[in-house]
Amino acid sequence: MSAAAPERTTARAGDLLDVDRALGDEERLIAETVRRFVGEHVLPEIEGWYERGVFPRELVPELGRLGVLGMHLTGHGCAGASAVGYGVACRELEAADSGLRSFVSVQGSLAMFPIWRYGSEEQKRRWLPGMAAGELVGCFGLTEPDSGSDPASMRTSARRDGRDWVLNGRKMWITNGGLADVAVVWARTDDGVRGFLVPRGTPGFTTRDIHRKMSMRASVTSELVLDDVRLPEDAVLPGVVGMRGPLSCLDEARFGIVWGVVGAARTCFETALSYARTREQFGRPIAGFQLTQQKLVDMAVELNKAALLAHHLGQLKDAGALTPEQISFGKLNNVREALRIARTARTVLGANGISSEYPVMRHANNLESVLTYEGTNEVHTLVLGHALTGLRAFQ
Incomplete structure (x- = not known):
């Protein structure tokens, strides 16, 4: 035996x-x-x-x-x-x-x-x-008020004036913007999209923090304002021209999201499991009821699948074999499932799930933003649709 x-x-x-x-x-x-x-x-x-x-x-x-x-x-x-x-x-x-x-x-x-x-x-x-070292903070200026999922339609421009560059435009929903000592700003030029390093304190460059957020509240989100910002010639990033530059950066950030949301989902799941084992209704812990166990099992299965996916993509990246489509796969799946886990965990906690005494609702609120930034759920779906069919649903 x-x-x-x-x-x-x-x-x-x-x-x-x-x-x-x-x-x-x-x-x-x-x-x-x-x-x-x-x-x-x-x-x-x-x-x-x-x-x-x-x-x-x-x-x-x-x-x-x-x-x-x-x-x-x-x-x-x-x-x-x-x-x-x-x-x-x-x-x-x-x-x-x-x-x-x-x-x-x-x-x-x-x-x-x-x-x-x-x-x-x-x-x-x-x-x-x-x-x-954390002595300087940076931010990334790509998204604009009128171009989120379509960054190629950006209006921010940079024109030559002698040996200088002059930038004009607006960037919106910029994480770390109000903290940043330097902003990496992407702008249209006569040669194509270029990246510019804009130090804080440059005349014409200001930031405005966005308040009244219901999500990502422990994070600084800002608008960047560029009004005739004059930069020296060496402010431009010399190694890339075109949308390949900012899109490659987004792939780097999306990889971190694939892993990060596993942590948020894990916290929500573990909070729900611990609560269910101690919360009693009808004379017994709710973890002993079939419907609660189904919720816990569904959360655990998706959490572990997401962790496996993140680890696999990490191994591919370390091998130099990770593709943008695979990153879209990871971002689409892991954020979607993390949000579902957070929502399900909230139901296990009942009314206590909306209290800040527990972290579940905070994670759920945050994940609503993560579902949208660095490429919306819809954009990543269509990226994978193109990979499967060879036909583009958007430009």
């Missing part, structure tokens, strides 16, 4: 398939280190930050010392971690709050990455070490 299998504890229930067994020693250390940091520096305060609608600027140097800012890049003070290592860091950050992971994603994948990939050596030396 075989021995009975040991009872799985709540702490392990979020990883039924033992996906983390596939992590290397360094990746496991990254996950443990970031989770410990989040537990000490973020979880005790995140509810208050969210309610007040603030992101604490003083946290940024701490993130720099942690080594997560631009951690998947090499040189210039960056850690040079593997894609899977970066992924597990995003997972542990978003397990606390999507706003925290979003800050790290924008700093590393949308602001530092284009400088690292397309910038001159002088630009890299000027900006990257300070950004990796």
